[in-house]
Each structure stands twice: as C-alpha cells, then as structure tokens.
Amino acid sequence: MPGSKASLAFTPFAFLFFNVTGQPAMSIPLWQLANGLPTGSHFAARYGEEDLLFQLAGQLERAQPWSDRRPQLNG
DSSP, X not given: OTTOHHHHHHGGGHHHHHHHHTOOEXXXXXXXXXXXXXXXXXEEOOTTOHHXXXXXXXXXXXXXXXXTOOOOOOO
C-alpha cells in the first residue's frame, strides 16, 4: 500500500535497488523548496534503456531548466 510505514521505511534505499538490479535510474532537481534547496525526482527505466532516461532528462531540462538555479548558502 503506497504511503504505508513499510513502504516509507524502504524508500531511502531506492537507489540501492536500482544499482543492485542494474536498472538505469536518475535523479533530477525539478523543484526547489522556499529556501532554494533542490528537491529531486527519481526516474528509472528497464535494463538497457538508458536512452529513454537521457531523452526524458533533455525534455525536462528544456521545459524547466535547472542549471542556473542555486540555493543560497548561509554561513
């Protein structure tokens, strides 16, 4: 069940799941919090379909560029 305690307990390890299975995956900073901290979205594809992730990343970058966004550093 999505949102259950069991699924929430596993989600911090999603990147390990994809590394272990060999599935291509990427995290893209699509949003920012009010303080400028980037918030990533995780995408995955079937084994051997890295090209789909590159295509998606290109489309998302064109639709909502993130290369010029920087969080403010306090210190």
